Amino acid sequence: MSAPPAIRGCTSCGNLSFSQEWYKAFGVVLCNGCKAQEELIPKSTAKQLYLLTDGDLKKLGSIQKENPHQKQWNPMRLYMQSQVENASYAKHGGFEGVQEARREQLDAQAATRMKRKAVETNKVW
Numbered sequence: 181m182s183a184p185p186a187i188r189g190c191t192s193c194g195n196l197s198f199s200q201e202w203y204k205a206f207g208v209v210l211c212n213g214c215k216a217q218e219e220l221i222p223k224s225t226a227k228q229l230y231l232l233t234d235g236d237l238k239k240l241g242s243i244q245k246e247n248p249h250q251k252q253w254n255p256m257r258l259y260m261q262s263q264v265e266n267a268s269y270a271k272h273g274g275f276e277g278v279q280e281a282r283r284e285q286l287d288a289q290a291a292t293r294m295k296r297k298a299v300e301t302n303k304v305w
Contacts, residue, residue, distance in 0.1 A: 190214055206241035206260050219261040226259050230268035231281050
């Protein structure tokens with residue numbers, strides 16, 4: 181029987197000390213040195229760049245931090261970029277799938293703008 185990951189130490193370097201906060205939030209065992217190498221991205225960026233929905237993001241671990249823009253606003257929800265990328269690639273079929281989905285999204289937005297502009301032009305005449 182193998183020991184739980186918390187006893188083995190950091191999964192990257194093997195250091196026995198690790199961040200409890202990250203283990204609870206993300207399910208990964210990383211020491212503070214390796215943790216600094218991981219990127220955290222806000223929810224809005226995860227949704228825009230990686231085309232994930234709220235439902236997709238709920239399956240991932242996250243950390244809440246105070247909003248740096250306004251303390252009265254809702255707290256930021258931060259996700260590990262590597263986990264977000266993996267979820268996006270699994271959903272869209274890899275990097276190329278994400279790029280294709282983004283192109284389709286942008287084409288749909290452009291078509292909507294063109295229709296709106298055509299309607300506005302017709303109203304003027």
